[in-house]
Amino acid sequence: MRSRAEMERSGFYQRLALPALVVITLFFLVPLLITLSSAFIDEGGSLSLAPIISVFSNPYIHRIMRFTLIQAAISTLASLVVALAGAYLLSTYSFRFKRLILALSAVPFVIPSILVVLGFVIFFGNNGFLNTALMNIFSLSEPPIRILYSYKAIILAHTFYNFPIIMNLVATYAMHLDRRLEAVSYTLGASKAKTFFSVTLPRLLPAIISASSLVFLFCFSSFAIILVLGGGPRYTTMEVEIYRQARMMGNTGAAAALSLFSIAVTSLLLVAYNRSQRRLSKSEAYREPLSLEKRPAGLVGRVLAVLYTIISLLFVLAPIISVIVRSVYSSSTGFTLKWYRQLLNLERATSHMGSALTALTNSLLIALAVSLLAVILGTGLAASIERRKKSRGALELLGMLSMTVSSVIIGLGYFLISSRLRGNASLSYTLVVLAHLVIALPFVLRVMLPEYRKIPLSYAHSAWTLGSTPGHAFFSVELPLLKSAMVSAAIFAFAISMGEFNATLTLSSSTIITLPIVMYRLIGSYNYQGACALGTILIAVSAVVFIATGTAKGTHHA
Amino acid sequence: MHNSGLACTLNASYDEFTLNAEFAIEEGELACIIGPSGCGKSTTLQLIAGLLPLTEGSITLHGNDLTSVPVHHRQIAMVFQEYALFPHMSVASNIAYPLKLRHLKKSERTKRVADLLTLVSLEGYEKRKSDELSGGEKQRVALARALASDPQLLLLDEPLSALDAKLRKHLREEIRRIHDETGITTLYVTHDQEEALSIADRIIVMRDGTVMQSGKAEEVYHAPNSLFVATFIGDGNTLPAHLFADGEEERSGVVFFRPEEATVQITVPGEHLPHLAFNEATVESCEFQGGRYRLHTRWQGYPIICYSERRPKGKSINLTVRKKDLLYFEDGNV
Incomplete structure (x- = not known):
C-alpha cells in the first residue's frame, strides 16, 4: 500500500519531467523516426531496403565514408600531437x-563553427592576415600559403578548433595527478624516460583516450568547416553528404540511410567517451595541484615554452582577432564603420547585408526563446532525475539522447x-526554435544536474515538515539555490542557439534568416568584411559565455 | 486506544532492512529513541514525519489518524542532523518560513520571530546568514524554525551529533528547558545513551528495526527486559550464572549487575544480606573520575567493573553484590 502522502510527493517531481519529456518525444524522437523511416521506403512508397542497399553499394559513398573517418583520424592525431606537447609543458613547468x-584553451568550447570557418579564411586565406604579413616581410608578389579549399585546410581548421580541447582536458587532469608516484619511481632507480612511460603515461591514458574520442566525434560530425573549406564534392564528409542528398539532390532515402550510419558511429564514440569518463572519475583521487616551482630548464626548455606560447596564441586568438x-x-x-552601418540599415546594403539586421533580431529572439525554454525544461528534468529512485538512468539517457544525433540529422x-x-x-x-531547443537541452541538463545534486534532500524535507507542499518547497527553497546555475545554463543555451548553423541550414528554406546563415551567405559571395561584422557580434556573445561559465564554475552553495 | 500523545505501529520493508516497530508516548513527554547505528532510529522518525512511506501500520497523534495525511499537513516538525537551514535566507526568513505558509501578517511574523529567537537565546540574530552561524547557533535556529510551525509533535534527529562535547551538554539542557517551556510532545533520536538518560522522560530502545523496550529512564536502566538493553544502556557486568549455583537454585544463562551495585569490602566479610562474593579480584586498572575511582578488575578470568571511593591499596580486592540487585537473563531475555 502506497500512502496518499507518498503519491503526492513523488508525483510532483515526476510531473516536473513532463514538459521536457513531451518536447523530447514530439520534437526529437518523432522527427528522428520520420527521418530514419524514409531509409526503409523506396521511390514507389513501399517498404523496402532499396535506399540502404543503393547507398551502401555506391563507390562514391564508400569514398565519402572512408574520407570522413580518415580525415577525423588525421585531425584527431594532429590535435593530439600539438595538444600533448602543450599539456606536457603546462603540467610540468611554470612559466x-x-x-x-x-x-x-577553453575558447573552442564556446566558439561556433561558422566563426572558426570565417576566422580561418580571414587569417589563413590567400589575402588573409598571415599571407599579407609574410608577403610584406619577405616582399613576395604571390601569397606563399595556399591552403584554402583543400584537404590541408580541413585538417588545419579541425586542429585549430580541437587541439585546445585535448590540451585543456589532459593538462588539467595531469596537474591533479599525485606527483609522489614519479618521485617513488625515481627513488627505485628508474630513469626519467622510463618513469614517464611506465608511471606517468599509463595514468594519463584514460584522459587522453577520453579527450581523443571526443575530438574524433567532433571531427566526424564536423559540418560548416567541411562545407566551406572543403570546397565541393571532392572533400565531402558524411554530414555534408546527408545535407547535399536531402537538400540538393532531393534524395531523402539516401540521406536517411547515411544518417543511420552516422548515428551508429556517433553513438559508439559517445559510449567510448562515457566509458573512459567513468574510468577517469574512478581512477585516482583528485588532488590539489602541486605548486610547480620548476622553471623551464636550459635553453631548449625556454625556447620550447616561448614558442609554444606564440603558437597557442596564433592558433587560438589570431583568427578571432582577425575577424574583429x-x-x-x-x-x-x-x-571604416561601413559594414556596421549596413548591418544597422543606416546605409544602403549590398548583397546579403540587406538582411543582416533582420538576421540579428531573429537570432536574438530565437536564442532568447531557446534559452528560456531550455532552462525551464532542463531544470525540471534535472530535478526529476535527481529526486527519483527508479529509472533515473533511463531518464538521464533520454535527456542526453539528442547528443548522439548530429545537428544536421536533427535539421533533416x-x-x-x-x-x-x-x-x-x-x-x-x-x-528553428524547437530544433535549437532539442540541441541545447543536453547541455543545459549537464549544467543543472550536478548543481541540483549539491542541494541536500534535507532542505526539501525541512520545508515539507514545516507545512510546505512539495511544489511550494521546490519553488521557494530549491530553485533560489539554483539561480546562478540557471543563469549560466541560460547563457550557454543562448550562445548555442546564436551560433547554431548545421541544423538551421539543413531545415531552412530561403525565408529563414539567422546570423550564422547570413554569415554563410556572405562568405559564399566573398563579402568577408560584412561577414566579419556579423562575426564580431557572435564573438561578443561567445565572450560573455566564456566569462560567465568561467565564473559560474567557482560558485557553489551548501 | 490512545487519545493523547503519539501512538504508532510502523511497518516498512526495504531491500536489506525491515522495520517493525510499535510504541506510544504520552502528550507533553520528551522521549528518546536510542539504539546502535542501523537499528532504524532515523527511519522511524522519517516514517512518523511522512518523509518515507509506510508499508503497513498506523500513526495516531492526539487522537487523529495521520497515516494517510501528507507530510506538509501532519503538523509534525523535524530538526535534521545537519540543521538544513535554507542557505539563501537570513535567520529571520528561515524562522518566518512556516509563518508565511500560515499567512501571518508581517508585524505578527516579526514579533513571533523575535520571541522564538529569545526562546532559543539568540536575540538580535534576525539578519544573520546561515553561513555566519556556528554549529550550535545553527542548531538553535533550526529548533526555532521547527517551533515556529506550531507543531503537534517535534522530531529531533541526532540534533547534537555534529557538535563538540561541551556544547552538546549545554544544548541538551537548553532543549530540555525549551521543551518544558513549550510543552510540545517531542521525539528525540540519539545514539548517545548518556544524552538520552539525562534528558528523556521516556526511553525507547531499538534494535534491528524493532522496539526492545520502552519506559521511563530509571525503569529501562534498573529493570531492562533484555540483556541487550541492559548492556546497551549504561555500564554493566555479565557473568555466567552457573558460577553461582549454590545448590538451592541451578541456573543457566547469565547474571548481570551494574558497577555501582558492587561494594568493595574493606574487611572480609562485611555483608550480611544474601549476596554474591567475588573474593580476590585482581585490579587491572584504576581510573580517577573526580569523585570516585572506576576499577577494572578480573575475577576468575571474568572482567568486572566497579566503583570505589578510595584507590585500592593492594593488587586485589574483595567485592560483594546483593542478590536483589542481580538480574538473570536466559538467551538474552529475563
Whole structure:
C-alpha cells in the first residue's frame, strides 16, 4: 500500500519531467523516426531496403565514408600531437602566460563553427592576415600559403578548433595527478624516460583516450568547416553528404540511410567517451595541484615554452582577432564603420547585408526563446532525475539522447516535417526554435544536474515538515539555490542557439534568416568584411559565455 | 486506544532492512529513541514525519489518524542532523518560513520571530546568514524554525551529533528547558545513551528495526527486559550464572549487575544480606573520575567493573553484590 502522502510527493517531481519529456518525444524522437523511416521506403512508397542497399553499394559513398573517418583520424592525431606537447609543458613547468594559455584553451568550447570557418579564411586565406604579413616581410608578389579549399585546410581548421580541447582536458587532469608516484619511481632507480612511460603515461591514458574520442566525434560530425573549406564534392564528409542528398539532390532515402550510419558511429564514440569518463572519475583521487616551482630548464626548455606560447596564441586568438579587425579595417579602404552601418540599415546594403539586421533580431529572439525554454525544461528534468529512485538512468539517457544525433540529422527531420506542412514563416521559425531547443537541452541538463545534486534532500524535507507542499518547497527553497546555475545554463543555451548553423541550414528554406546563415551567405559571395561584422557580434556573445561559465564554475552553495 | 500523545505501529520493508516497530508516548513527554547505528532510529522518525512511506501500520497523534495525511499537513516538525537551514535566507526568513505558509501578517511574523529567537537565546540574530552561524547557533535556529510551525509533535534527529562535547551538554539542557517551556510532545533520536538518560522522560530502545523496550529512564536502566538493553544502556557486568549455583537454585544463562551495585569490602566479610562474593579480584586498572575511582578488575578470568571511593591499596580486592540487585537473563531475555 502506497500512502496518499507518498503519491503526492513523488508525483510532483515526476510531473516536473513532463514538459521536457513531451518536447523530447514530439520534437526529437518523432522527427528522428520520420527521418530514419524514409531509409526503409523506396521511390514507389513501399517498404523496402532499396535506399540502404543503393547507398551502401555506391563507390562514391564508400569514398565519402572512408574520407570522413580518415580525415577525423588525421585531425584527431594532429590535435593530439600539438595538444600533448602543450599539456606536457603546462603540467610540468611554470612559466609566464601559463594561466592565459589554459584559459584560452577553453575558447573552442564556446566558439561556433561558422566563426572558426570565417576566422580561418580571414587569417589563413590567400589575402588573409598571415599571407599579407609574410608577403610584406619577405616582399613576395604571390601569397606563399595556399591552403584554402583543400584537404590541408580541413585538417588545419579541425586542429585549430580541437587541439585546445585535448590540451585543456589532459593538462588539467595531469596537474591533479599525485606527483609522489614519479618521485617513488625515481627513488627505485628508474630513469626519467622510463618513469614517464611506465608511471606517468599509463595514468594519463584514460584522459587522453577520453579527450581523443571526443575530438574524433567532433571531427566526424564536423559540418560548416567541411562545407566551406572543403570546397565541393571532392572533400565531402558524411554530414555534408546527408545535407547535399536531402537538400540538393532531393534524395531523402539516401540521406536517411547515411544518417543511420552516422548515428551508429556517433553513438559508439559517445559510449567510448562515457566509458573512459567513468574510468577517469574512478581512477585516482583528485588532488590539489602541486605548486610547480620548476622553471623551464636550459635553453631548449625556454625556447620550447616561448614558442609554444606564440603558437597557442596564433592558433587560438589570431583568427578571432582577425575577424574583429577585418570588420572595421581593410588595406583598400582603411578604417571604416561601413559594414556596421549596413548591418544597422543606416546605409544602403549590398548583397546579403540587406538582411543582416533582420538576421540579428531573429537570432536574438530565437536564442532568447531557446534559452528560456531550455532552462525551464532542463531544470525540471534535472530535478526529476535527481529526486527519483527508479529509472533515473533511463531518464538521464533520454535527456542526453539528442547528443548522439548530429545537428544536421536533427535539421533533416525538421526539413521533412516542414516540407509536408507547407507552413508560413512563423511556423518555420517555430521549427528553428524547437530544433535549437532539442540541441541545447543536453547541455543545459549537464549544467543543472550536478548543481541540483549539491542541494541536500534535507532542505526539501525541512520545508515539507514545516507545512510546505512539495511544489511550494521546490519553488521557494530549491530553485533560489539554483539561480546562478540557471543563469549560466541560460547563457550557454543562448550562445548555442546564436551560433547554431548545421541544423538551421539543413531545415531552412530561403525565408529563414539567422546570423550564422547570413554569415554563410556572405562568405559564399566573398563579402568577408560584412561577414566579419556579423562575426564580431557572435564573438561578443561567445565572450560573455566564456566569462560567465568561467565564473559560474567557482560558485557553489551548501 | 490512545487519545493523547503519539501512538504508532510502523511497518516498512526495504531491500536489506525491515522495520517493525510499535510504541506510544504520552502528550507533553520528551522521549528518546536510542539504539546502535542501523537499528532504524532515523527511519522511524522519517516514517512518523511522512518523509518515507509506510508499508503497513498506523500513526495516531492526539487522537487523529495521520497515516494517510501528507507530510506538509501532519503538523509534525523535524530538526535534521545537519540543521538544513535554507542557505539563501537570513535567520529571520528561515524562522518566518512556516509563518508565511500560515499567512501571518508581517508585524505578527516579526514579533513571533523575535520571541522564538529569545526562546532559543539568540536575540538580535534576525539578519544573520546561515553561513555566519556556528554549529550550535545553527542548531538553535533550526529548533526555532521547527517551533515556529506550531507543531503537534517535534522530531529531533541526532540534533547534537555534529557538535563538540561541551556544547552538546549545554544544548541538551537548553532543549530540555525549551521543551518544558513549550510543552510540545517531542521525539528525540540519539545514539548517545548518556544524552538520552539525562534528558528523556521516556526511553525507547531499538534494535534491528524493532522496539526492545520502552519506559521511563530509571525503569529501562534498573529493570531492562533484555540483556541487550541492559548492556546497551549504561555500564554493566555479565557473568555466567552457573558460577553461582549454590545448590538451592541451578541456573543457566547469565547474571548481570551494574558497577555501582558492587561494594568493595574493606574487611572480609562485611555483608550480611544474601549476596554474591567475588573474593580476590585482581585490579587491572584504576581510573580517577573526580569523585570516585572506576576499577577494572578480573575475577576468575571474568572482567568486572566497579566503583570505589578510595584507590585500592593492594593488587586485589574483595567485592560483594546483593542478590536483589542481580538480574538473570536466559538467551538474552529475563
